[in-house]
Amino acid sequence: MKIKQLTIIGVGLIGGSFARAIRSAGMIEKIIGCGRNTQNLEKALALGVIDDFYLDIQSAVKQADLIFIATPVCSFQQILTEVKEAMKADAIITDAGSTKSSVIAAAKAVFTEVPENFIPGHPIAGTENSGVEASFAELYQDHRVILTPLENSNASALECVQELWEAAGAKVVTMTAQHHDLVLAATSHLPHLLAFSLVNTLTTLDEKQEIFENAAGGFRDFTRIASSDPVMWQDICLANRDALLEHLDHFSHDLQELRSALVKGDGEKLKAVFTRAKQSRDSFMNSGSNNDKK
Amino acid sequence: MKIKQLTIIGVGLIGGSFARAIRSAGMIEKIIGCGRNTQNLEKALALGVIDDFYLDIQSAVKQADLIFIATPVCSFQQILTEVKEAMKADAIITDAGSTKSSVIAAAKAVFTEVPENFIPGHPIAGTENSGVEASFAELYQDHRVILTPLENSNASALECVQELWEAAGAKVVTMTAQHHDLVLAATSHLPHLLAFSLVNTLTTLDEKQEIFENAAGGFRDFTRIASSDPVMWQDICLANRDALLEHLDHFSHDLQELRSALVKGDGEKLKAVFTRAKQSRDSFMNSGSNNDKK
Numbered sequence: 001m002k003i004k005q006l007t008i009i010g011v012g013l014i015g016g017s018f019a020r021a022i023r024s025a026g027m028i029e030k031i032i033g034c035g036r037n038t039q040n041l042e043k044a045l046a047l048g049v050i051d052d053f054y055l056d057i058q059s060a061v062k063q064a065d066l067i068f069i070a071t072p073v074c075s076f077q078q079i080l081t082e083v084k085e086a087m088k089a090d091a092i093i094t095d096a097g098s099t100k101s102s103v104i105a106a107a108k109a110v111f112t113e114v115p116e117n118f119i120p121g122h123p124i125a126g127t128e129n130s131g132v133e134a135s136f137a138e139l140y141q142d143h144r145v146i147l148t149p150l151e152n153s154n155a156s157a158l159e160c161v162q163e164l165w166e167a168a169g170a171k172v173v174t175m176t177a178q179h180h181d182l183v184l185a186a187t188s189h190l191p192h193l194l195a196f197s198l199v200n201t202l203t204t205l206d207e208k209q210e211i212f213e214n215a216a217g218g219f220r221d222f223t224r225i226a227s228s229d230p231v232m233w234q235d236i237c238l239a240n241r242d243a244l245l246e247h248l249d250h251f252s253h254d255l256q257e258l259r260s261a262l263v264k265g266d267g268e269k270l271k272a273v274f275t276r277a278k279q280s281r282d283s284f285m286n287s288g289s290n291n292d293k294k
Numbered sequence: 295m296k297i298k299q300l301t302i303i304g305v306g307l308i309g310g311s312f313a314r315a316i317r318s319a320g321m322i323e324k325i326i327g328c329g330r331n332t333q334n335l336e337k338a339l340a341l342g343v344i345d346d347f348y349l350d351i352q353s354a355v356k357q358a359d360l361i362f363i364a365t366p367v368c369s370f371q372q373i374l375t376e377v378k379e380a381m382k383a384d385a386i387i388t389d390a391g392s393t394k395s396s397v398i399a400a401a402k403a404v405f406t407e408v409p410e411n412f413i414p415g416h417p418i419a420g421t422e423n424s425g426v427e428a429s430f431a432e433l434y435q436d437h438r439v440i441l442t443p444l445e446n447s448n449a450s451a452l453e454c455v456q457e458l459w460e461a462a463g464a465k466v467v468t469m470t471a472q473h474h475d476l477v478l479a480a481t482s483h484l485p486h487l488l489a490f491s492l493v494n495t496l497t498t499l500d501e502k503q504e505i506f507e508n509a510a511g512g513f514r515d516f517t518r519i520a521s522s523d524p525v526m527w528q529d530i531c532l533a534n535r536d537a538l539l540e541h542l543d544h545f546s547h548d549l550q551e552l553r554s555a556l557v558k559g560d561g562e563k564l565k566a567v568f569t570r571a572k573q574s575r576d577s578f579m580n581s582g583s584n585n586d587k588k
Binding site: 126179184186195196199202210211220224230238244252256276280 | 510
């Protein structure tokens with residue numbers, strides 16, 4: 001399969017890496033970049049990640065066979081509004097948004113009915129770095145990509161997007177958008193919220209100075225994700241609010257039970273919870289699942 | 295400074311590494327091991343970590359100039375009861391317990407008044423492995439050791455313990471036991487509790503299978519400490535219950551505020567918390583503090 005023109009909206013780590021990957025795989029003739037940061041786009045051009053760029057979405061997408069949206073999910077509705085005005089009728093649209101229900105809602109708001117060629121997607125990959133200079137072709141190698149096609153999604157469009165991700169080295173799985181959002185709320189969004197909250201709480205305490213000085217590797221690992229981009233995570237939390245609240249409430253409930261066990265000095269209960277957690281995690285780690293940071 | 299005989303009670307990762315480190319530093323003539331696991335002690339002997347061993351504490355400590363207790367904190371009172379019966383009057387006792395107030399309470403219960411030669415300590419170091427085979431001389435290199443001497447602590451005893459840790463490559467700081475327990479509750483004990491609780495909660499959910507399959511590096515790092523030893527952590531949580539509850543309640547309170555912000559869609563509040571956390575963590579990471587996992 002070969003695509004004539006790919007337009008990437010948001011040529012950062014994610015968009016840039018996708019471009020590099022499928023160009024290396026020889027699946028694309030021409031790559032157009034689009035975004036709001038001229039400096040970044042010029043860099044992308046200089047690096048050969050893209051062949052040309054436009055600041056204006058309509059110009060960028062009018063010849064595109066595939067449109068890849070790799071911007072924060074809160075920007076999708078505004079972007080899709082522009083895309084709709086100029087895209088070719090049979091162009092495929094896909095994305096890399098961290099939440100899927102909100103992306104589909106944005107598509108519905110713009111198109112009334114989600115186009116059959118719109119294949120929502122989410123690559124479970126990333127690093128703490130950003131911008132096109134951080135992008136690299138191997139980012140998705142052995143990583144998982146979740147596609148959340150809708151009932152009306154066109155089978156060829158789905159197949160095309162799947163093939164591209166597989167050419168980038170990823171393993172593609174499909175699920176409903178709702179399921180995706182719940183799963184990601186559990187594995188990614190809630191941990192981020194907890195890490196941010198813990199570090200914020202500790203920052204407030206009198207002992208802050210010594211808290212951090214006396215912290216060790218366990219604290220560093222646990223809080224690593226609290227060094228993530230605040231704006232990106234504000235965006236994700238709001239976009240996936242319902243699923244996140246659901247998991248947060250489960251978590252808070254169980255934490256209160258653990259608190260009660262602590263108050264009562266119920267060592268057996270603590271041990272039971274800790275043992276179950278350890279077994280579960282060890283089993284997960286040994287299963288060889290190899291998704292990287294997101 | 296040279297010590298004639300060191301007795302290590304609990305020749306595991308921590309005790310074994312201490313033995314190796316100060317032997318490498320040429321500060322010890324003879325090392326006696328003591329514990330309940332004959333196989334581990336024989337291994338320690340075969341590895342040259344110790345020169346001899348006893349299963350019986352009284353025999354092990356009677357000639358000791360320095361007694362190093364590296365067992366779970368819940369066992370201290372029973373151990374100190376035996377130590378008291380046989381130790382030399384001027385022997386120095388120190389330890390590696392993860393909590394300090396409970397250790398001091400155990401010493402008070404056994405000795406009525408905490409001996410002036412008892413210098414409670416806590417090396418902020420460790421790995422996920424255990425047993426004497428996991429021990430190595432460099433474990434404490436560039437790591438922090440917290441000593442919590444009491445008002446009546448003998449200055450020479452304190453100096454001796456400090457010199458030994460420094461010879462092992464550690465940086466020694468002192469603080470009150472209460473302060474130690476609060477700081478460690480914040481940086482270590484609470485994160486462990488949260489990680490155990492989160493993994494336990496997720497294990498209960500219907501989506502468990504896919505939760506773990508779709509987890510990425512962020513989840514792995516956040517939950518790494520949930521692979522810690524459940525018995526050791528039951529012990530630590532119970533021993534440091536008050537400090538842990540204090541921090542847990544702060545955390546839960548702030549998390550509920552974050553929940554409210556989420557419910558209201560208050561993006562600014564979320565961003566403010568996330569930004570503060572990121573700045574705090576980045577600043578801590580850049581300060582070059584180099585304590586390893588505990």
